[in-house]
Amino acid sequence: MDRLRCMEVFIEVARTGSFAASARNLGMSRAAVTKHVARLEDLLGARLLNRTTKQVGLTEAGLMATAGGRQLLERYDAIEADVRDSTRTPRGVVRVGTPPAFGTYHMVPLVAAFAERHPDIQVVLSLDTGDANLVAQGLDLSVRITLELEDASHVAQPLAKAPQLLVAAPEYLARHGTPRALADLGTHNCLVHVIKSPTGIWRFTGPQGPASVRVRGTIASNFGDALMHAALRGYGISMHPYYMVSQSLDEGRLVAVLPEYAPEAHDVHVIYSSRQNLPERVRRFIAFLREWARTPPLWSVPRPATAAPRARRQADPAPTGRGALPRPKP
Incomplete structure (x- = not known):
């Protein structure tokens, strides 16, 4: 049983002074409200409510729990709002892995152009010749140029062919x-x-x-x-x-x-962990990367008739x- 939910139910009972009214307000059964309050009392090791057939009153421990619990719930609401806002507002840090040559020649000017459009987002480039181990390297995404991808646990979107x-x-x-x-x-x-x-x-x-x-x-x-x-x-x-x-x-x-x-062309992929709950700053960078990858001179090889x-x-x-x-x- 979630401890935060238990505190939320208890605060509502303390506010209304009634298990029945709290159950109606919270959309729960009266039995469920009683179980949540009892669970919180077990967790805190103290009786929080004095119950009679006609009313519910707070014990001394209940008064302390009510004051601290309200602050706790308010703080949680603030944290939740901040986190949700951070996933929608394009600001913060995007950590990108890329092979050294590709990063030096092409990701650096791309990042500079991206920064002009999104000045509140900082892009950290990690240049390496290894695999796209996003978790171990602490990366939001990685650009990889290879014939095949070995790790199927990530989302891999093709950007282009690199002849x-x-x-x-x-x-x-x-x-x-x-x-x-x-x-x-x-x-x-x-x-x-x-x-x-x-x-x-x-x-x-x-x-x-x-x-x-x-x-x-x-x-x-x-x-x-x-x-x-x-x-x-x-x-x-x-x-x-x-x-x-x-x-x-x-x-x-x-x-x-x-x-x-023509040598074998390599595939250029952008790789990231999940499509769900992707921060907006990462979504913006991926969209910018896909837009940039459509630039024809970067990928097409002219076939000359004469030297x-x-x-x-x-x-x-x-x-x-x-x-x-x-x-x-x-």
Whole structure:
């Protein structure tokens, strides 16, 4: 039996001086009112009411319980109002988990734009390469980019597909040559992401359908940003989501390699614990995230007919039709 409810029933009996009247006001049976009061007396270890056939009076302990009980119920009502208000009014802190590269390149500007619309909400970004363990990390939600989600206990809403592509610096291709076929990757220094490709196998969809190749190289990492910087320095060929390398492609610092072969696209999900009782600040952030994820240039990979002149000259003197990607249209 709920102790707060017992106190509420007792306060009503103290106010009316009648079990019958209290039962009518509370929508309970007289027997239920009597049980609640008796339970409270057991909990407090004192008789609270003097009962006669004609009236109900408060004992000394009952007077103390009435004064303290009213304060208790008023405080509870205030707490309940504050908590309910916090779930409806968009203010407070939203804690968001995200992979490091995605968080650095895209979540930071997204959060800045969100803050302009909701200045009373603070967003705390947690950059990590692990799973979306919301409870252990104290997160409200997490953005994950993966082929599949292992934890089915959370709500996972798809945001977009994140297409990938192979890239290399023009300097690397000038020294080692440009791969003409998928099998050529086996003779190149390929920079492997050990979480996304733990077996060293890169999988693609090509002109003739699904294809794969085993690759190896002198540098591997669990951090995509490190591999991208290695590629920019001319150390090898790497595979990245388009959103991560689009600027470097546009600037000619990286060149698309074998663009007719599309690596497996990863799914972008927003993950949270439950749809029920979700604070309004978290709802607002999820809605903003979904709106932002519909931005086409972030996810779509342009398929060039010819390479950009600058990138083609540096990568390979012969015109191949495979080079830097053009600037995506806004």
